[in-house]
Amino acid sequence: MTHRGFHPSLRLLHWLMAFLLLSMLFIGVGMVSTAGPLYAILLAVHRPIGLALLLLALLRLAIRLRTGAPEQDQSLPRRVRCAAGLSHIFLYALMFALPLLGWAMLSAGGYPVVIAKGYLLPSILTHDLAAFAWLRSAHGLLALLFFALILGHIGAALVHALIRRDNVMRSMGFARSSPRAAPAPDDGELRAEAGEGTAEAPIPEDDAGSGADPAAR
Numbered sequence: 382m383t384h385r386g387f388h389p390s391l392r393l394l395h396w397l398m399a400f401l402l403l404s405m406l407f408i409g410v411g412m413v414s415t416a417g418p419l420y421a422i423l424l425a426v427h428r429p430i431g432l433a434l435l436l437l438a439l440l441r442l443a444i445r446l447r448t449g450a451p452e453q454d455q456s457l458p459r460r461v462r463c464a465a466g467l468s469h470i471f472l473y474a475l476m477f478a479l480p481l482l483g484w485a486m487l488s489a490g491g492y493p494v495v496i497a498k499g500y501l502l503p504s505i506l507t508h509d510l511a512a513f514a515w516l517r518s519a520h521g522l523l524a525l526l527f528f529a530l531i532l533g534h535i536g537a538a539l540v541h542a543l544i545r546r547d548n549v550m551r552s553m554g555f556a557r558s559s560p561r562a563a564p565a566p567d568d569g570e571l572r573a574e575a576g577e578g579t580a581e582a583p584i585p586e587d588d589a590g591s592g593a594d595p596a597a598r
């Protein structure tokens with residue numbers, strides 16, 4: 382299914398989860414570089430937010446599969462469109478993998494998975510210290526990979542917003558979205574609108590409807 386922008390609930394979830402996920406990355410790094418009582422406080426925040434993010438990721442994926450996404454900008458090279466699609470799949474995969482690894486890590490270490498005072502989640506792995514060590518490294522490494530992907534993702538979003546100036550950012554924002562990559566009126570069109578004659582040939586039917594950014598052709 383293709384349309385102008387993401388479903389409003391997906392936009393809301395995108396920004397809420399972006400805020401929570403970025404906070405979790407900083408809380409995690411803060412946690413492992415801290416000794417003493419602060420470690421326990423940060424972990425007590427890290428666990429329930431991480432598990433809430435797992436539920437939000439499930440909800441988001443279900444809505445995304447039902448409501449679809451806007452069509453990709455066809456004026457972008459094929460490999461760029463593939464890279465964008467793949468990076469989104471990896472982002473979704475890590476949104477599931479990180480909380481599951483955290484949960485599995487604590488289970489393998491024999492620690493209780495407390496979400497709030499008196500509320501425990503069941504263990505999802507049997508007690509195994511070798512598995513605990515492995516899962517702990519995997520959780521840390523994948524968190525780093527997630528952070529790198531997010532930086533690339535933000536970079537790409539800024540290229541769309543500030544350099545290409547297309548509608549990709551708007552498709553995830555809260556204003557009404559226009560179709561992707563609506564071409565900015567060029568000089569000739571502006572002069573025609575102002576009632577001045579122009580020597581340029583009219584845009585052929587195909588091109589006018591393609592929605593492609595003239596600068597990218």
Ligand code: HEM
Binds near residue numbers: 398445473534
């Ligand atoms: C933790 C941080 C973030 C994560 C995990 C994340 C994840 C994602 C994912 C998975 C998508 C694909 C949506 C889908 O197909 O359902 C997406 C789209 C998008 N994100 Fe983010 N995002 C994050 C932060 C940001 C930030 C900070 C910006 C802006 C600077 C941004 C801008 C966008 C835009 C414009 C789209 C639409 C891209 C397109 O459809 O091609 N994201 N994001």
Ligand code: HEM
Binds near residue numbers: 408
């Ligand atoms: C999206 C969710 C999550 C993110 C982004 C995340 C991120 C992180 C990061 C960046 C670290 C520091 C890793 C390091 O530098 O070695 C960390 C550590 C940790 N995380 Fe998570 N985490 C998430 C979910 C969870 C969940 C759900 C749990 C438990 C139920 C959990 C338990 C832990 C524990 C126990 C550590 C400390 C490990 C140690 O002391 O070495 N995490 N996390």
